[in-house]
Amino acid sequence: EIQIMATTVKSRFPLLLFLGIIFLASVCVTYANYDEGSETRVPGQRERGRQEGEKEEKRHGEWRPSYEKEEDEEEKQKYRYQREKKEQKEVQPGRERWEREEDEEQVDEEWRGSQRREDPEERARLRHREERTKRDRRHQREGEEEERSSESQEQRNPFLFKSNKFLTLFENENGHIRRLQRFDKRSDLFENLQNYRLVEYRAKPHTIFLPQHIDADLILVVLNGKAILTVLSPNDRNSYNLERGDTIKIPAGTTSYLVNQDDEEDLRVVDFVIPVNRPGKFEAFGLSENKNQYLRGFSKNILEASLNTKYETIEKVLLEEQEKKPQQLRDRKRTQQGEERDAIIKVSREQIEELRKLAKSSSKKSLPSEFEPFNLRSHKPEYSNKFGKLFEITPEKKYPQLQDLDILVSCVEINKGALMLPHYNSRAIVVLLVNEGKGNLELLGLKNEQQEREDRKERNNEVQRYEARLSPGDVVIIPAGHPVAISASSNLNLVGFGINAENNQRNFLSGSDDNVISQIENPVKELTFPGSSQEVNRLIKNQKQSHFASAEPEQKEEESQRKRSPLSSVLDSFY
Structure with a gap:
């Protein structure tokens, strides 16, 4: 009987061997498909995965809270995005690292965006942000249309200079100085205006335009506010209380300074400028610490001989050596135009009161002298x-x-x-x-x-x-x-x-x-x-x-x- 069984097994051995080979091949194919759809795992991770899978099988069919289902769905989304990133790296291995990082950030942002949209509060914030963006774009378009309209007006009308044709020469938190473009650059019609310029000044309350002189004759008109103007000559000094409509001529080379003495109102002044050196061009020379301070330009020997004082004292008292100042302070005193911030500075109420005591009012009844102001409306x-x-x-x-x-x-x-x-x-x-x-x-x-x-x-x-x-x-x-x-x-x-x-x-x-x-x-x-x-x-x-x-x-x-x-x-x- 044993011999008969051995003979039977021996005769069927090829069939059993063939079935075994088919079984092993199917197992290999299944394992390969599974490994292709999953991330590489270390042996410990495989074991933990097997245990978690067994736990999931045990929980199958039990009731689960909705938030757990949402978490699972979220995990699935994360898994899909990670797989997409991996496939993208494999498909495009030659791309630069920064390009791949940008794509990854975009995918992550898309995923986070999809999650935010499910939150009602976040949806409201997104809607508000979109409305604000649309509003800003609309205002920008309106501003561009208005600017195009202004440019169109100027193209049709060479006699018109819109307010945006003023170039800002200086600006800080206390005020600004602006100059209109040259008249003769617009049209040959204004060739006779080559040597005339227009400059506008604005200053906040309790501020001062520090002393300077300009190589041009000035006709100054107060447009708005109240000011104290001090005009210096070699042997004299005159201060005037100025108000709206007051006008005064300041001869070329005259050192002067202007204070806004009002507590609330901005001071606005316009200068009609007639240069004396070069047609249409003029320069301001200041005494305050900035790049135009002309005292700094002289050599040490000239300064010491002129003031009969050692240069160290002159530097400390008049020049305020910049190299000894903290870098932070110097940086803070720079403006966008590259000038110092001290062209227009704050002044105390006590200092204004002291300046006001010496100031005279503009001529309203008597005829003005050669250097005194007069009022247009007087x-x-x-x-x-x-x-x-x-x-x-x-x-x-x-x-x-x-x-x-x-x-x-x-x-x-x-x-x-x-x-x-x-x-x-x-x-x-x-x-x-x-x-x-x-x-x-x-x-x-x-x-x-x-x-x-x-x-x-x-x-x-x-x-x-x-x-x-x-x-x-x-x-x-x-x-x-x-x-x-x-x-x-x-x-x-x-x-x-x-x-x-x-x-x-x-x-x-x-x-x-x-x-x-x-x-x-x-x-x-x-x-x-x-x-x-x-x-x-x-x-x-x-x-x-x-x-x-x-x-x-x-x-x-x-x-x-x-x-x-x-x-x-x-x-x-x-x-």
């Missing part, structure tokens, strides 16, 4: 009615400060909804600064006026209207002989500087007084205009106001009832 206005006022100081004998410069200074106030009637200056080129308010300006010139004289034969002499929407800080150039009209959408305050002011005359084109057209004799009116002299006179007399009037006519005439004429075409250019 005298009777040139023109005044319920719609507006114009104050003007001209280079006459009673204002000797302006005689040698041949410059006039004016202040124009136009009430909301009013109009300064069309007019032109006979000789003066006016630089007009918008101090406060908003309005509209229309200036008449000739088309292609900027072309060279050689092209004059080909030029079109048709009248062209240049329009400008006025805002605070804007500057407009009004050439001599160019008619202009200004309307106010809010109370408008303008400050003007007129060049070639001597014997200048302002000629109005409408209004009951100072109307140059009304002075034309009747026979010449009939030769000049298509209408009769009676019709022209009647048209002119429709405006009962002078110089300033309402921006809206009292009654509108039908276009069919009046004939087109050169007079009406000139007047209609302003409407």
Whole structure:
């Protein structure tokens, strides 16, 4: 019997061997698939995994809390992301390490983002952040559109300089100094303005612009606030209390300093600058510790001989050697423009009171001397009615400060909804600064006026209207002989500087007084205009106001009832 069994086993041995080989092959394939989908584990980790698997099998079918299911789902998501990162590394082994790290950070951020979106509070925060981002982008677009609109205005109107054309020369927490771009760089029309510049100063309450002198004549006008201006000469010192509208000439090379003595209001000042060394270029030389302190430029021997003192003492008292100061303090005193922060500094109330004791008020009744300030609003206005006022100081004998410069200074106030009637200056080129308010300006010139004289034969002499929407800080150039009209959408305050002011005359084109057209004799009116002299006179007399009037006519005439004429075409250019 045993022999029979042995014979049977022996005969079936090939079959058993074949089945064994198939079994081993299937086991190997299964193990390979399992190992491909899992991370490499050390033997200890395999054992712990086996034990955890046995525990999971025991828990299978039992009730589990929802948060445990969420944790398992979260673990699965983590596992999937990790596997994706591993596969990405294997597929792209040649990529730079920093590139792979960026991809990993992006995947992690996507995973964290998906988890945050499931939190209601986080969703609310994300929604608020998205709304804020949209709002910021909208404001940015609006600002860019406004800037493009300003640039478009300037391209269409070479006479307009928007407020963003001021370059910041100095700025810190106490104030700033800004200079307008050169006039002659904009257009050949302003070639005669090559040697004139405009500078604006702003200072916080209880601050001082430290002593300096400039190689240029200055005409200073206080736009807003209260100041103490001290002007030094070799044997004298004069201090003045200045307020809005006060004007003073500071001759080139005069050392001066300016204090904002007000407790609450910012001080705003504008300088009309006439350089004496180089056309259109000027420099400020300061006595305070900055890169422009001219005392620091002299050699030790010159300083010791001039002051009859050892250099160490001079350095300690006047120069404040920077090398001995802490680096942190020097860094803190730098601005974005590379200047020192001490061009405008704080001043104590006690120091202001001491300076105020020696200061005189600007001349309001008596005629000013050559160096004393005068107030634009202290005298009777040139023109005044319920719609507006114009104050003007001209280079006459009673204002000797302006005689040698041949410059006039004016202040124009136009009430909301009013109009300064069309007019032109006979000789003066006016630089007009918008101090406060908003309005509209229309200036008449000739088309292609900027072309060279050689092209004059080909030029079109048709009248062209240049329009400008006025805002605070804007500057407009009004050439001599160019008619202009200004309307106010809010109370408008303008400050003007007129060049070639001597014997200048302002000629109005409408209004009951100072109307140059009304002075034309009747026979010449009939030769000049298509209408009769009676019709022209009647048209002119429709405006009962002078110089300033309402921006809206009292009654509108039908276009069919009046004939087109050169007079009406000139007047209609302003409407």
